[in-house]
Amino acid sequence: NAGVTQTPKFQVLKTGQSMTLQCAQDMNHNSMYWYRQDPGMGLRLIYYSASEGTTDKGEVPNGYNVSRLNKREFSLRLESAAPSQTSVYFCASSPTQGAGELFFGEGSRLTVL
Amino acid sequence: GQQVMQIPQYQHVQEGEDFTTYCNSSTTLSNIQWYKQRPGGHPVFLIQLVKSGEVKKQKRLTFQFGEAKKNSSLHITATQTTDVGTYFCAGRGTGGSYIPTFGRGTSLIVHP
Numbered sequence: 378n379a380g381v382t383q384t385p386k387f388q389v390l391k392t393g394q395s396m397t398l399q400c401a402q403d404m405n406h407n408s409m410y411w412y413r414q415d416p417g418m419g420l421r422l423i424y425y426s427a428s429e430g431t432t433d434k435g436e437v438p439n440g441y442n443v444s445r446l447n448k449r450e451f452s453l454r455l456e457s458a459a460p461s462q463t464s465v466y467f468c469a470s471s472p473t474q475g476a477g478e479l480f481f482g483e484g485s486r487l488t489v490l
Numbered sequence: 491g492q493q494v495m496q497i498p499q500y501q502h503v504q505e506g507e508d509f510t511t512y513c514n515s516s517t518t519l520s521n522i523q524w525y526k527q528r529p530g531g532h533p534v535f536l537i538q539l540v541k542s543g544e545v546k547k548q549k550r551l552t553f554q555f556g557e558a559k560k561n562s563s564l565h566i567t568a569t570q571t572t573d574v575g576t577y578f579c580a581g582r583g584t585g586g587s588y589i590p591t592f593g594r595g596t597s598l599i600v601h602p
Contacts, residue, residue, distance in 0.1 A: 410589075412592075417499065417594065418594060419496075419578065419592050419593055419594035419595050420533070420578065420580075420592040420595075421592075422589060422591075425589055435589070467532060467533070474588050474589065475520075475582065475588035476521075476588075478523060478535035478538065479523075479525075479533070479535065479580070479590065480535070481532040481533050481534070482532065483531075483532050484532050
């Protein structure tokens with residue numbers, strides 16, 4: 378039982394390049410989330426998907442897009458990376474939006490030069 | 491929107507000393523959760539509090555939820571080096587999207 382799997386774990390991009398962070402969960406959870414973590418800033422919500430077929434903006438959505446491909450997978454895309462997007466990105470899932478603990482992936486460390 | 495403030499940002503303690511981190515929400519919460527993140531790791535769920543005035547214990551860790559359901563605390567008795575990490579609270583509001591809002595975390599450094 379893998380839980381929440383994120384790929385890649387590390388990535389270096391140049392300004393203006395694009396990339397997609399992949400996330401998959403095998404717990405049959407309805408809700409999935411993307412957070413970014415920066416020093417001293419805690420975990421800030423980028424986008425979330427309450428259930429398959431829906432996505433909504435979180436606190437810091439600018440510069441990102443998401444796709445809920447199916448119930449298992451929720452990807453985060455950077456269309457034109459900027460140095461301000463250098464961060465650690467965490468995907469998480471929970472049984473539902475309004476209840477239950479969040480299960481986090483191991484994180485993806487992204488550096489934009 | 492809902493805000494969750496967490497203090498202190500950092501706390502240095504000698505091994506064996508106690509540690510407390512506090513969370514305060516700008517709005518009433520339906521529940522609050524606590525997570526621990528070890529250095530280089532990912533957040534891991536510790537506990538959820540739901541009821542007004544609720545107190546829960548996990549070995550040396552004591553979690554409290556305020557009577558007004560707007561504040562919470564985590565207290566560690568007699569810290570150990572294994573307690574090192576960042577502790578986050580995450581509160582769910584009583585209306586709207588029910589998405590957990592995280593505090594900025596308290597980093598605990600334990601000196602042997």
